[in-house]
Amino acid sequence: MARSTVSGVLGSFEHIDGASDAIRELKGSGFPDLTVYSAMHNHELEEAVGDPVSPVRFFTLIGGVLGCSAGFALALWMSRDWPLLTGGKPIATITPYVVIGFELTILTASLLSVIGIIVLSMRKSLKGRPYHPRYSDDHIGVFVPCSADRADAVDAMLRRHGAVEVSREA
Numbered sequence: 001m002a003r004s005t006v007s008g009v010l011g012s013f014e015h016i017d018g019a020s021d022a023i024r025e026l027k028g029s030g031f032p033d034l035t036v037y038s039a040m041h042n043h044e045l046e047e048a049v050g051d052p053v054s055p056v057r058f059f060t061l062i063g064g065v066l067g068c069s070a071g072f073a074l075a076l077w078m079s080r081d082w083p084l085l086t087g088g089k090p091i092a093t094i095t096p097y098v099v100i101g102f103e104l105t106i107l108t109a110s111l112l113s114v115i116g117i118i119v120l121s122m123r124k125s126l127k128g129r130p131y132h133p134r135y136s137d138d139h140i141g142v143f144v145p146c147s148a149d150r151a152d153a154v155d156a157m158l159r160r161h162g163a164v165e166v167s168r169e170a
Helices: 016-028 043-049 056-081 094-125 148-160
Strands: 008-013 035-037 140-145 165-169
Touching: 008 016, 008 148, 016 043, 016 140, 016 148, 056 094, 140 148, 148 165
Parallel strands: none
Antiparallel strands: 008 140, 008 165, 035 140
16 A cells, blocks of 8 residues: 655754744644654653644543443343343343443443554554654654645744754655
8 A cells, every 4th residue: 555645844953942943833823733753752842732632532432332322221131131020120220230331331432442543543654744763863853744835934934943954745
């Protein structure tokens, strides 16, 4: 399967301050979909990039709702299929079914969370963002996906904040 490449501008920084300032300016200028490469975790870069909301939570919510519904439905179906009549108590009571509903809620929510992580990580890796091994050593990379007409402005912003190397990726 051929990887599709995203066109944009890739800047390489030696210093965290310049990279974080460039990221803040780019996000303020209307470039929210940045990819930042760094050799280690850095709170300043993390703060500049922002905290995006993970879409995995929707997989977890769907799994939880389906699991809870399936747990109660399964217990209700079992009690209707094989009724245990004891002391005039009703066949279908909610209280004992809570345990089964809870267990299936946790089970399906966790399974769908793992499936969501796998699906979303595969989708992210298929975007074809450029990468260079030096970003795992001593540089910080900032890739900005943009059209060719906005590439000059992005190039100028990256250089203004101290980018050592700026290249256009097609």
